Amino acid sequence: MYNTLIRHLNFFNKTGRCLRYFSCRIENVKDLQETDNKIKIKHISLDKVGSNLTVKGWVQNIRKMKKDIFFDIDDGSTCKKFQVIIPKSEKKLHVGQSIEAQGLLQINPKNELELKASSVKILGNCNISDGVYPFTPKQVPDPEYVRSYLHIRTHVNFMRSVFRIRHHFIKIIHDFMYENDFIQISTPILTTNDCEGGGEIFLVKPNCRTLLENMKKQGIPIEESYFDKKTFLSVSGQLHLEAMCHGLGDTYTLTPAFRAENSKSPLHLSEFYMFEAELAFCDHIEILTNFIEKMIKTVTERLTSICEEDILNCRSALGLNNINEQLKYLEQDFKIMDYSETLRILAENREKFKTELDPEGGLSKEQELLLVELMQSPIFIINWPKTMKPFYMRIVDNDPFKVSGVDLLMPKVGELVGGSLRENDYETLKERLPVGLEWYLELRKYGSIPTGGFGLGLERFLQLITGIKNIRDVINFPRYPHSCKM
Template sequence: MLKRLSPKYFSSNVRCIYHLSRIKDISVGKHKDGDKIQLKGWVKTIRKMKDNVFLDLNDGSCATNFQLALSKSLLRETAYGSSVDVCGTLERTAKNQQELKVDKLRELGKCPLSEGYPFYPKKSYAPDYIRNYLHLRPQNSTISSTLRVRHHAVKCFTNHLEKEGFFQMHTPIITSNDCEGAGEAFLVKPASRQLLQMISKKDVPLEERYFDGPSFLTVSGQLHLEALAHGLGKVYSFGPTFRAENCKSPIHLSEFYMLELEEAFLDSLEELSNRIESLVKSATKSLLDVAVEDVALVREKSTTFTIEESFAWLEKPFPRISFREAINVLQQNKSKLKGTIQPENGINKEQELFLVHHFQSPVFVLSWPKLIKSFYMRECEHDSDLVDALDFLVPHVGELAGGSIRENNYSKLEARLPDHDSLRWYLELRKFGSITTGGFGLGLERYLSWVLNVHNVKDVIAFPRWAHNCAM
């Protein structure tokens, strides 16, 4: 009597004959016609002909679906969405395209559409609908392309900064300060009340006993990066930040990722603007080199502009204007704006987008009023009512990055410090070997929303969090 072979035996022995590969490797020419290949992935379409069946397979490695040709006898009950393990030989179609002539097909997991699967073949769905199924939406081709672009974008940013001599740092997620001072921080405390009672300390409120004071999820790693820059010179972080906002805006999240950079001895807004412009252009050019197929797939859902037209800004210098010049441009065009212009409140999103449209380019707005900017920004040498701060505005999202030269005058910083107890250490940086530093924060989700022309940042992060929404 023949012994029944387990799937594990089947899989290991298949690898002795067939080379386990991925669709991306085939698409870039790593395999030639006649090679015996094993692929694993998900069925995206099925086309049944008289004698044969054609499946389009995707394994997540790239945007391309790969055609499988097989006899009807091999298909059995395999349907759209099923996961499969296939083995066969690479051949050419009549149109000179590669396909896999399947010798063996094993279904790994069924996908019963009738039991509640939310995505049907050859149907398009609105982002709001897809967002209801965060655990399944990576199976949507647009979302999977978006997430691959996100991966490559992070790599392109970090590669550029490494070439420029920056060190990547891990700033704390739990912190004792609210960097922006806007009161938008999440309070951190243990879930166990029993633990808090066990570590009780005289004169410390119960809610603050774990760290002997209030602690928060970070809203920015900037202050810690400044401390690191005082010893390492050029540093950056690329981590999650958190804001407790009751906001349904398409450009806001409660948890998002921010590229934050701090550079020692950087002394002017011109240098800082150049740093941001160089980073954005270099990273985007690299992104288009490695992920243009995914970028194009996502963009085609919302625009008819070609890649070349959409990224013409890569070859143009970005204008730099002062805050006062920006207000003058807005005042001269107020009939084209819906809202009122209130310089004492800054520049709102409608006005940001108008400035970008007016200059037909991403644009830097420099030298902002001190009263509407943060305590750590350096007072302008030529005008004490202004600070050396900038906002970098881009199409579609408005503010992409904000930065400044940091105040390194001990007395001036001390006068503006919002909390002397928790920020005493920050003031001491101006006491021991003080230097000028400058830096900025750039929102990854906003960057992706811009380059992919996606209208809501909730659709460029795998598991978005916002007020009343923390699924999974």
């Protein structure tokens, strides 16, 4: 008893010292912040007029008057312009420089907030040997031109807006899944399976012949000697997500996915981000479509509320209409129709599209967009021919030639979401199972449950929201055929 008491006293004594230490550290940080007085531009508001502030950022535009120099500064926190004024003899400023300005916050004759700087410090010079800065102030550069400066395209106003929108989307969709009791799973990027079965996969192996030779086992090709089998970059985390779902319930992941397609399409990338979810005890396609619709609408409403200025900035830079027209689908129920019904509608409107109507080959992008236009609504297409879809999709009740797959078609981007109910019958799945996926079949052997799931392309969703036509402009570092810069 005595020894136990002594241990407790020692613990509280040490804890007290730790608390006092951390308390001092916190106070020191607070003191530093108060002394620094630096503020993000997005947080500058009317209640701070008359205060001395410090702002840091990049010079965007310069206007020289008789006595003063006026320049706009951007720190990446907002698309709003913020003006700083300094005496003309103070500094030689150039567009692109990073600076620190200290001074008094005031309101100008246009009723806008501005900083009358008492001092300006250049933090990073914009060294231009040929005298030309890549991005001309007051002009919106062509997106293809901006892409040639991948490493500095965050110097362009509308690109900064894109990446802020992307940041907020990721936060919002994580919050939505948390609110709906889904568990986040980190699915692997290295895998031995081709989930979709299309063969559009990147092979992974060490770039060291000596290492492979040292690791080689008898009967194993040298190219496979690291993992003892062929290994690929993942095209989807779905199968791994299903494995976790069979013990944790509702699960989701947001991870990179890779497709080795020789596509120059403005809607395709070699590396992109896929949001995928798996719903436990999901045995009807309506459960799946209802959840997808609820998620799309909720996330869109929250994103457009938080990022309204950035979204409008993107659309304005591209000369597009206001966002309300683009997002009118939020106010209506999404339509649901069978794949066979979409073929009938397209056949009746054959003169309105150029691509061939191939019932066994699926829908072209042109046909997807036409369907959305004709229906004046997003469309869930369900009950697809079994021959067109992957092995894991559940056979439709009373129709052995169809599977419970679902594609969501949206304005401007076409297919945004693809999913299905998963085949839960052991014998049926066994007949369709690809070689090497015995573990997947075993999920149906030990306490199996009905599940359904889907994948949503993050970049396509951002195209839908911003109106940006080329998918390469909504991802930080685009990878596509013949291009893997940086």
